[in-house]
Amino acid sequence: MGIRAGIINAYGDYEDVLRDIRRFTSLAHGSDVLTKALLGNYALLDRGRPLEDLRNSIFRTALTRNSRCPLCERAQVCALDHFLPKNEFPEYSILADNLIPVCERCNRLKGDECDKIDGLLMFHAYFDEFPDCEILLTDVGIENTVSIRYSLHRSDKVDNLTFARVEKQFKILGLFDFYQMEAIAELTDQIDLYDEMYASLGDSGLRSTLSALARGAERKGVNHWKAALYRALSRNAEFCSGGYRKLLTSPMT
Numbered sequence: 001m002g003i004r005a006g007i008i009n010a011y012g013d014y015e016d017v018l019r020d021i022r023r024f025t026s027l028a029h030g031s032d033v034l035t036k037a038l039l040g041n042y043a044l045l046d047r048g049r050p051l052e053d054l055r056n057s058i059f060r061t062a063l064t065r066n067s068r069c070p071l072c073e074r075a076q077v078c079a080l081d082h083f084l085p086k087n088e089f090p091e092y093s094i095l096a097d098n099l100i101p102v103c104e105r106c107n108r109l110k111g112d113e114c115d116k117i118d119g120l121l122m123f124h125a126y127f128d129e130f131p132d133c134e135i136l137l138t139d140v141g142i143e144n145t146v147s148i149r150y151s152l153h154r155s156d157k158v159d160n161l162t163f164a165r166v167e168k169q170f171k172i173l174g175l176f177d178f179y180q181m182e183a184i185a186e187l188t189d190q191i192d193l194y195d196e197m198y199a200s201l202g203d204s205g206l207r208s209t210l211s212a213l214a215r216g217a218e219r220k221g222v223n224h225w226k227a228a229l230y231r232a233l234s235r236n237a238e239f240c241s242g243g244y245r246k247l248l249t250s251p252m253t
């Protein structure tokens with residue numbers, strides 16, 4: 001089979017490769033010349049090159065979803081990630097389905113991640129649905145200061161393989177620590193709002209505000225980090241009865 005036909009076949013196999021990466025090897029495997037040629041295609045997406053429009057249209061599509069990175073749901077997209085790494089599968093270096101706009105941080109941390117041993121791939125923004133039952137939980141601690149800790153808990157509605165992929169994604173992208181820092185920053189910015197709600201409507205007013213924030217975030221997904229955060233806070237009696245003020249206390253004091 002010619003190279004061109006081989007690549008067209010590989011494009012047709014893309015979703016099968018996603019389903020079970022362990023069964024597939026790149027058509028360029030073992031050929032440095034072919035690997036180099038296919039990797040070189042990626043430069044065709046650069047400004048002024050023949051596939052510049054493809055790059056632009058992928059980023060335009062990302063703008064319709066608020067330009068948040070699909071891997072962390074936090075940072076702005078700015079880079080194209082090869083879901084199947086181009087060094088491992090160079091035939092997919094310019095396949096649109098394999099090019100996903102992500103943030104700089106996730107692009108760097110994901111790197112050439114491609115688990116050919118266990119077949120545990122990360123979540124593909126175009127082909128995979130993240131579990132839609134609550135598996136991301138937030139633990140709220142109120143002592144000298146407010147502490148936030150994220151964790152994953154498997155639900156019976158999520159199969160073992162899917163849950164293992166979620167755990168892997170969180171580990172590779174360091175999402176527990178990342179969300180913890182983002183959560184504290186987000187809450188600290190909102191202390192004046194909490195003060196106002198608490199002063200005028202008491203515990204129940206603040207609880208309602210936090211529940212509304214949780215519902216708003218749940219529109220992006222029940223496991224969005226803000227949804228898990230506000231759900232936990234709205235259920236925390238101590239936080240809602242003035243404990244939020246401890247956000248102003250540094251953990252070092």
Ligand SMILES: [Zn+2]
Nearest residue numbers: 069072103106
């Ligand atoms: Zn990201």
